[in-house]
Amino acid sequence: MKIESPAFSNQGKIPAKYTCDGENISPPLIFSEIPENTASLALIVDDPDAPAGDWVHWLLFNIDPKVEKIEEGIKPENALVGINDFNKNAYGGPCPPSGTHRYFFKVYALSKSLSLDESARKRDLEEAMEGHIIAKAELIGLYSRGK
Numbered sequence: 001m002k003i004e005s006p007a008f009s010n011q012g013k014i015p016a017k018y019t020c021d022g023e024n025i026s027p028p029l030i031f032s033e034i035p036e037n038t039a040s041l042a043l044i045v046d047d048p049d050a051p052a053g054d055w056v057h058w059l060l061f062n063i064d065p066k067v068e069k070i071e072e073g074i075k076p077e078n079a080l081v082g083i084n085d086f087n088k089n090a091y092g093g094p095c096p097p098s099g100t101h102r103y104f105f106k107v108y109a110l111s112k113s114l115s116l117d118e119s120a121r122k123r124d125l126e127e128a129m130e131g132h133i134i135a136k137a138e139l140i141g142l143y144s145r146g147k
Contacts, residue, residue, distance in 0.1 A: 012141065024091075040062050042060065043108075046122070047104075048104065107136070109133070110132045
């Protein structure tokens with residue numbers, strides 16, 4: 001399984017448009033080589049370099065496995081959005097206080113749809129996915145403010 005973005009390469013700089021310095025909208029993402037027996041997809045976007053520890057920017061789950069592309073700034077139809085560390089059910093773009101941070105876009109192919117609602121946080125999502133992950137792929141983007 002693969003995850004890519006036409007907006008930035010793996011280990012490449014995330015354009016300001018997708019951060020708090022720009023429009024703060026989600027970047028376009030492309031999923032490929034999704035296993036045949038996948039029942040749903042989940043996406044976690046987080047920053048392990050945040051001063052307070054891992055910072056969650058976006059949680060999407062129960063994404064239809066037929067979805068091969070997430071358009072810029074648009075949530076896939078029928079997918080659910082969990083609560084990020086900005087306390088919002090939304091995408092929150094990179095906004096590091098200092099230095100260059102890494103942003104991990106992790107997609108999971110799951111053997112079932114998850115019995116969660118939009119009050120779910122990352123820990124809830126990870127617990128619900130446990131034992132149901134068929135495949136995982138990740139894309140890492142970099143961002144530092146004012147550079």
